[in-house]
Amino acid sequence: MADLSNCMECGGMVSSExxxxxxxxxxxxxxxxVKCHVCGGLLKFSESIKRYYDDDEKSEFFHHACYQQVSLKIVEKNQTINCPVCSEPNHFSYGRRERNWRTHFKERxxxxxxxxxxxxxxxxxxxPYTNCMYCGFLLEKNLEVVVKNPYGGYDSYAHKLCYTNERQAEQLRxxxxxxxSRKKSEEETRIKKKKEADEKFESKLRGAFWPGLFMGGLSLAMGIWAILLFGILFGLYLIIGNE
Ligand SMILES: [Zn+2]
Ligand SMILES: [Zn+2]
Ligand SMILES: [Zn+2]
Ligand SMILES: [Zn+2]
Incomplete structure (x- = not known):
């Protein structure tokens, strides 16, 4: 069923289809x-800053203010590395970086x-810089937030602006x-191990039943024979002793 809703642009009633x-x-x-790529909020298409990529699906929209905040972080920073011989702090420039900049490089x-x-x-x-896991723009690690990697390995970073309550809740979930699922699989392994141990014990018991019965029977028979032999000898002793 088609629903009626208000057009985001003009507020008029429009069918959802x-x-x-x-x-x-x-x-x-x-x-x-459209959804702001930074803060996740809804805004008018006509009022958004648009970024189109070859793949239409990846188009991005921004509030002007949000875009300003993340894109102005384009850095022309110097980094200082101390000389290993004389400890002189030497500078080198990062150059201009915006998005998806190669962060692994060697500098002479x-x-x-x-x-x-x-x-x-x-x-x-x-x-000291990396790309925001949400908007992809460059950020300064110690100014923004660390998003712990739930799978282990490298942590990610996000702009404070981009790490909205909704996204925090998503990370928590x-x-x-x-x-x-980790606990569940641990419990499953524990149960499986216990079952295996039980089965092993049972099969050991089964394996021991017939030999056990045989040995038991044998010792019983030997016991009877011993008593009989003793009885006969005792009888003989009585007979011989009485003569
Ligand atoms: Zn309209
Ligand atoms: Zn926004
Ligand atoms: Zn030096
Ligand atoms: Zn961001």
Missing amino acids: ANQCPHCKTSRDGIRG INCAKCGHPYEYEQTEEND LKEYLEN
């Missing part, structure tokens, strides 16, 4: 509004003081889900 708003002629996406540095050439390797771990 309409391909275009009959009042303001906005497209289907416009009727529903010639010490400004003693001329010693050395190499500095930038890795994900020692890089994922963490709980993973913890529960």
Whole structure:
């Protein structure tokens, strides 16, 4: 069943199956509004900053304010690395970085003081910058939030602005889900192990039954024979002793 709702652009009543708003002629996406790629809030398509990629599915929309906050973090920063010989702090420039910048690189540095050439390797771990796991823009790690990796391994980072309550709740749910499935599989292994041990014990018991019965029977028979023999000997003794 088609529902009626208000067009995000003009507020007029529109069927949920309409391909275009009959009042303001906005497209289907416009009727529903678009989601800000940073804060996750709904906004008017006409008021959004748009980023289109080759793959239409990946189009991004932003509030102007949100876009400003994340995109202005484009960094032209210097990093200081101390010379391994004379400890002189040498600078090198990161260059301009925005999104999906390669963070693993090697930098050749010639010490400004003693001329010693050395190499500095930038890795994900020692890089003070990384890309936000939500909006993809560059961020300064110690200014924003760490998002613990629930699978283990490297943690991710997010802008405070991007790490909304909804996304925090989502992370929490994922963490709980993973913890529960881990507990479940642990419990299953425990039960399986116990079952295996029980089965082993039972088969041991079964294996011991017939030999046990045989030995029991044998000793019983030997006992009877011993008593009989004793009786006969005693009888003989009596007979011989009485003569
Ligand atoms: Zn409309
Ligand atoms: Zn926003
Ligand atoms: Zn030096
Ligand atoms: Zn972000």
